[in-house]
Amino acid sequence: MSEHADTATGSMPSRASLFIPLAVFLVILALLWRGFSLGDPHALPSALLNQPLPEFALPVLHEPGRVVGSEAMHGEPFLLNVWATWCPTCRAEHAELARIAEEYGVPIFGINYKDNPAEARRWLARYGDPYVFSVVDADGSLGIDLGVYGAPETFLVDAEGVIRYKRIGAVDRRVWDTKLGPLLAELRDAS
């Protein structure tokens, strides 16, 4: 009966509408494809991009009596590296930081993040100290102000103290060559 009526009124599904389920399927496929190829789900976009460095007043690792703020770092574009002795990836990226400091002459400042200062000093004595200085963030409060959720993280900051890039995880040769290096060159040209 329904078939009869459909032919009579001409409302039989047209050939084109037979492809609607296929189209829906393709849309879902495209969405899933995009979703699963986003790569690292840990890579949060930094909320602090293009924001000034947060204010802080923390002691310097090698001169515990000296308390500095972010102004002590301003002047030219610099790197701000969050590190700790308990963080194996920091150990892995250490040589690359030393190479960058030496070859590109960019000031690198450290944030010794939730660490034991004595151990941190020993660690630097043993593996080399690429930092102009490191500040001691014993309870991780500067870390929270910076949106840090692990170590290592590395910020590229311009001469005025505005955060221009954030690297979560180790800085290696590839990251330097493709991201940090070119961005630093850009910042240097601009200033």
Place this chain on the structure above:
Amino acid sequence: MRPDGVLLRSLILGLLLLAGHGQASSIDVYEFDTREQEARFHALNAELRCPKCLNTNLWGSDAPIARDLRRTVATMLREGHSDQEIRNYLVSRYGDFILYNPRFTAKTAALWVGPFVLLFLGLAIIGVMIRNQRRAARAGDEMISPADAERVARLRAELRRDTSGAASRS
């Protein structure tokens, strides 16, 4: 006690221990001035997401950063900040990611509006289908061929005769 009773009991005990585990994972103790502050602390910990662990709230995570954030939330509560101020502070540091209950912004509009759009689309499609079917049914009645119409009339008459015959017999 029957052996399967023991089994059942230990199973229940195990499940209870498991159920308790999620909330007991943090052993830090926080002191608050008021019960109300403590309740807000618990509510905030439940709705804020641990940035390190992708799918756990602050309460359920043992990650160091989750502990630090719990401490931050507690401190801000004691300093008298409102829930919204605390949320805003954390969003300014960690982005929308930290909220399990995302705000309505241009970026999240699709998230909030999308389901209603889909619901409306579905209802519209169902409506159109029902209307088409009704129209087809009505048209079907009118479009019956003369031969069929004659047959229907004959069958109806036969049916009437049958039922009245049965009624008179009983």
